[in-house]
Amino acid sequence: MSSSTIVSLPDQSLARIPRMNFISKEKGLLSWLLTGDHKRIAMLYLASITFFFFIGGALAGLIRLELLTPQSDLMATDTYNKVFTMHGIIMIFFFLVPSVPATLGNFFIPMMIGAKDLALPKINLLSWYLYMAAGILAIYSMATGGVDTGWTFTTPLSTHYLNTNVLTTGVAIFIAGFSSIFTGLNFIVTIHKMRCPGMTWFRMPLFVWAHYAASILMVLGTPVLAIAIVLVALERVFGIGVFDPTKGGDPLLFQHLFWFYSHPAVYIMILPGMGVISETISTFSRKRVFGYTAVAFSSVAIAVFGFFVWAHHMFIMGISNYSMLVFSLLTMLVAVPSAIKIFNWAFTLYKGSITFETPMLYTFGFMGLFTIGGLTGVFLGTSGTDIHLTETYFIVAHFHFVMVGGMLMAFLAGIHFWWPKMTGRMYPEKISQFAAVVTFIGFNFTFFPQFILGTLGMPRRYATYPPEFQVLNVFSTAGATILGIGYLLPLLYLTWSLRYGEIAGENPWQATGLEWQTQSPPLTENFPAIPIMDHEAYDYEWLEGQREKEVASVG
Ligand code: HEM
Numbered sequence: 250m251s252s253s254t255i256v257s258l259p260d261q262s263l264a265r266i267p268r269m270n271f272i273s274k275e276k277g278l279l280s281w282l283l284t285g286d287h288k289r290i291a292m293l294y295l296a297s298i299t300f301f302f303f304i305g306g307a308l309a310g311l312i313r314l315e316l317l318t319p320q321s322d323l324m325a326t327d328t329y330n331k332v333f334t335m336h337g338i339i340m341i342f343f344f345l346v347p348s349v350p351a352t353l354g355n356f357f358i359p360m361m362i363g364a365k366d367l368a369l370p371k372i373n374l375l376s377w378y379l380y381m382a383a384g385i386l387a388i389y390s391m392a393t394g395g396v397d398t399g400w401t402f403t404t405p406l407s408t409h410y411l412n413t414n415v416l417t418t419g420v421a422i423f424i425a426g427f428s429s430i431f432t433g434l435n436f437i438v439t440i441h442k443m444r445c446p447g448m449t450w451f452r453m454p455l456f457v458w459a460h461y462a463a464s465i466l467m468v469l470g471t472p473v474l475a476i477a478i479v480l481v482a483l484e485r486v487f488g489i490g491v492f493d494p495t496k497g498g499d500p501l502l503f504q505h506l507f508w509f510y511s512h513p514a515v516y517i518m519i520l521p522g523m524g525v526i527s528e529t530i531s532t533f534s535r536k537r538v539f540g541y542t543a544v545a546f547s548s549v550a551i552a553v554f555g556f557f558v559w560a561h562h563m564f565i566m567g568i569s570n571y572s573m574l575v576f577s578l579l580t581m582l583v584a585v586p587s588a589i590k591i592f593n594w595a596f597t598l599y600k601g602s603i604t605f606e607t608p609m610l611y612t613f614g615f616m617g618l619f620t621i622g623g624l625t626g627v628f629l630g631t632s633g634t635d636i637h638l639t640e641t642y643f644i645v646a647h648f649h650f651v652m653v654g655g656m657l658m659a660f661l662a663g664i665h666f667w668w669p670k671m672t673g674r675m676y677p678e679k680i681s682q683f684a685a686v687v688t689f690i691g692f693n694f695t696f697f698p699q700f701i702l703g704t705l706g707m708p709r710r711y712a713t714y715p716p717e718f719q720v721l722n723v724f725s726t727a728g729a730t731i732l733g734i735g736y737l738l739p740l741l742y743l744t745w746s747l748r749y750g751e752i753a754g755e756n757p758w759q760a761t762g763l764e765w766q767t768q769s770p771p772l773t774e775n776f777p778a779i780p781i782m783d784h785e786a787y788d789y790e791w792l793e794g795q796r797e798k799e800v801a802s803v804g
């Protein structure tokens with residue numbers, strides 16, 4: 250469908266092309282670097298996470314090139330270790346964790362609840378500076394020798410055996426953690442205090458609920474990671490011995506601290522993406538999300554259960570059989586709220602009037618790939634099967650399905666969905682649909698073979714492998730090339746659209762959220778006056794009524 254046919258009242262929205270908006274209001278680099286406007290800060294984040302994503306992506310390309318052949322012929326094996334470590338660190342801490350919350354969350358949470366800004370605008374800007382400082386430090390540590398612990402910083406490797414930049418990288422992640430904590434706090438305070446009249450908790454869009462749950466994780470989980478990093482640093486520099494058995498310490502303690510953050514962190518990454526999916530799936534099937542309350546509470550349930558499953562990452566690390574049993578069982582529990590979401594989205598589609606614009610294509614991609622990622626998690630949560638599969642390519646396939654197939658698809662769905670609102674321009678629909686399909690095909694070619702490789706026993710984190718694994722690795726590398734093109738395309742056409750894209754109206758998708766009830770791009774204050782929320786979220790009948798009123802007043 251071409252975009253102009255879905256823009257309602259095109260003549261009227263043209264007349265409303267905003268002359269003044271949050272972008273044009275003030276000019277000059279300094280006005281951006283000192284801004285308190287959540288929308289401008291979101292744009293700063295968007296530019297920076299895109300930058301880090303492409304660095305992480307380049308490293309991924311190097312990894313896949315190395316694995317094209319069974320020998321290590323592109324780089325030395327210890328260089329390979331540094332490359333996959335940095336790939337993981339950049340993708341997790343500098344792309345996935347901030348991706349949707351810091352860009353789309355920052356931009357749209359205030360707008361969706363009818364507020365002028367986040368509660369703490371200066372803290373918001375500070376979060377971005379902390380993030381940038383941390384990112385630059387991480388790149389600096391890569392450029393000056395690198396680090397090769399893997400993104401998990403496993404002791405005693407990280408504390409005793411490696412002479413690489415564990416400290417600088419640790420400091421970078423420590424600083425990035427504060428950025429995440431501040432963002433989470435800001436969202437929680439904003440959602441509690443800044444809702445417009447009529448915006449009750451159960452009228453909030455599910456995107457806001459998802460961010461509320463993710464923010465709780467950011468605020469409660471991240472400090473534990475910070476403590477783990479401080480202890481690794483103290484152990485390295487002063488040999489204090491918390492993780493060292495010869496001094497009465499225990500290396501398992503590090504695992505407990507690390508995964509107590511890093512399991513919940515997977516939900517910090519995925520919940521905001523699930524929030525995006527609730528918005529797109531409702532908009533493009535023109536129905537209220539089925540089981541709104543269940544979907545809202547399932548976000549909170551995922552956040553709470555997420556804190557009780559961390560030891561499923563430690564089944565082969567010498568925990569007791571009894572704890573294996575308990576953590577296996579608890580892990581299965583997390584599948585329940587996740588399944589509630591998937592089933593409710595599927596019911597939302599049922600009898601909806603579904604259209605296939607780009608955000609919806611990515612949404613379908615998310616649903617399929619995340620489901621595969623989640624179901625394979627059940628194999629890993631079962632301690633018996635995990636012992637065979639862990640530390641193999643099955644793990645790599647599993648978390649890429651969840652995080653790349655899931656989160657990244659959701660991020661792209663969200664970016665396309667809200668692009669017209671953020672920039673005031675449409676993106677070119679045909680080429681972006683093409684890119685979505687390329688991404689989906691490339692993704693499956695890249696990661697599906699890795700499930701098979703893992704089951705056959707190919708270990709992760711090695712630059713070399715036995716020759717019988719080559720065919721599947723060639724598939725994977727070829728897929729990664731296609732995937733790379735799929736990611737490059739949006740970068741190109743979205744940049745193009747900033748200047749040449751069709752002018753977007755207020756509400757090109759006929760969506761119901763408050764953010765669509767103001768001009769595109771919005772004013773600095775978001776709305777001409779504080780709005781009043783007088784209907785349920787996703788109320789398409791209300792929207793019809795609004796449009797009829799507008800037509801009446803124009804004609
Ligand atoms: C919700 C989104 C999810 C994300 C973002 C995610 C992400 C990850 C990541 C990053 C790892 C790799 C850890 C490593 O480097 O060793 C991992 C491993 C694991 N995941 Fe997930 N996961 C998700 C869902 C699930 C689900 C639904 C289950 C179980 C029902 C699950 C069970 C596991 C287990 C048990 C491991 C550890 C495997 C091992 O090291 O032996 N995950 N996941």
Ligand SMILES: [Cu+2]
Pocket residue numbers: 511512513515558559561562
């Ligand atoms: Cu986990």
